[in-house]
Amino acid sequence: MTEQNLARAPEVKSASGELSEAFDEFMTTFEAFKDSNDRRLAELESKGADVLTVEKVDRISRALDEQKRAIDNLSLKRARPALGRDAPAAPSEHKQAFDSYMRSGDDRLIRAFDTKAMSYGSGQDGGYLVPDETEAEIGKRLAELSPIRSIASVRQVSAAVLKKPFSVTGPAVGWVAETAARPQTNTATLAELSFPTMELYAMPAATASLLEDTVVDLDQWISSEVEAAFAEQEGSAFVSGDGVNKPKGFLDYAEVAEASWVWGQIGYVATGVSGALPASNPSDILIDLIYALKSGYRQNANWVMNRKTQASVRKLKDADGNYLWQPPAAAGQRAALMGFPLVEAEDMPDAGANTTPIAFGDFSRGYLIVDRTGVRVLRDPYSAKPYVLFYTTKRVGGGVQDFDAIKLLKYGTT
Structure with missing residues (x-):
């Protein structure tokens, strides 16, 4: 084990221990909840629940919710990669070019990769595709943070709309003897479900000191800044979105x-x-x-x-x-x-x-959740001086498929 890994071991152990302690506390609280709720139910059957007992049950129930949320946050925190680079592994050329663009606005390298991608709605609003590693990390974290995304089907597309056929009426079928004539069956009737992708955006801000700090991995920083904003907006749309400029819930x-x-x-x-x-x-x-x-x-x-x-x-x-x-x-x-x-x-x-x-x-x-491939970032050093804004967009759609x-x-x- 390297000195660097030895230095990180106590931190990992501490995070695991903290999570274990939080879970033990949650289970203890649940046992207290059951005891208090059993008392409430017994009082209801006899003379009516005491107000103090009802309040105690509600208070413990709220504590359970808070402790469960704390456990989930600790689990996510433990899974989140560090913002600093742990090893001097050579980044990809795309990652190097993107890092140069993020820190200084120099887009010559990234332009040479021909990764300039104009937005779907308006050609003058340009942006640059983030490296594949960053897009994969954002997608992974969204699956952990967005409740419906974590249980729904997710499909990546390169077009603006996914069209999926389904059978309204299947072909006529039936049993027949081995040597009997086979009458012609009716043709199946097909219809089509359409899942357009809509633009979802976030706009994290960075200070000059953050951009100048070469230890900070800006790819990881972008991922951590936009994931919560994306997950919150997605979560609402996948449940109750009206399909107008957002997925249909x-x-x-x-x-x-x-x-x-x-x-x-x-x-x-x-x-x-x-x-x-x-x-x-x-x-x-x-x-x-x-x-x-x-x-x-x-x-x-x-x-x-x-x-x-x-x-x-x-x-x-x-x-x-x-x-x-x-x-x-x-x-x-x-x-x-x-x-x-x-x-x-x-x-x-x-x-x-x-x-x-x-x-x-x-x-x-x-x-079904439809993700259009490519997360784009546009650097804006002018709108909120002295901060630099990073207009980050992805296109996502969704709707019921069955x-x-x-x-x-x-x-x-x-």
Whole structure:
């Protein structure tokens, strides 16, 4: 082991220890939550829940949410590469040229690579493609930060629009004897789904001292600066985007009761209570939602809801007195609800009359994210002197590709 690696070992060990301690604290808090919630349920059955007990349960539930978020942040922090270069490995020629452009604005080297790429909408707004390593790092981090991207299908394209055909009516088929005549079958009817890519941008600012510091890897700096901004905007669009200059979210499609479901709409199961789960046996409606999904989709299904909704279902038990919500088995893993992983997406709506705060389905088959290859950066040293702005753009689209793979729980009577 080199001296450099020996110097870094205590830091890695410390980060792992911190994560382990945070997870142990989370599990201890969950045990306290179960004890307090059991007391609340016992009081409800006898004389009515004490106000202090209810407040204690809610307080511990909020602490669980905060501790889970802290664990996730520690996991991401441990996975994030350092901004400094650990070894003098020779960068690619593209990376060297891009680094020169970022630090000084000198684009002669990068221009020689013919990487100048004009924006899709306007030819005069130029930009330069980031190195492949940087684009891959941004994509990897987005998959960790963006809730829906982490469970959906992602496809890279080079065109502005992805068009995907699907069969509305398949060909006629049937059984026939070995020597009998084969009548001609009907031709399948095809339709087309279209997934246009829209521009997503971020504009991190750098100081002169940062740009002059040769130890700082500017590729890594760009990745770390734009990833959170990209993930936040993507997360909202993939859930509820209207498809106008942004991806179309799965909650923006027409919703219909499961009994009346047809292709092109998202089916839902109603709770039967306006703005809430049923007071009696609320777990039954969750079971109904699970089995509204065909068996082929259930194998890879996930729950999707926000923090407030998760806090409410965390208090539920089944008929045998077992909690429906279970904590993650290890740090960095997901909690489970009735045996299926739970993805926390803050852009899901809160519980309310006729809202759909819970989604359940196989999002890898149900929702498609389309990434156009190439992340572009335009250096702007003029607009916010003395800072240098880096106008960073990527093109992304999204929409439902299989309307049978996602189901919703509607907090309503019909």
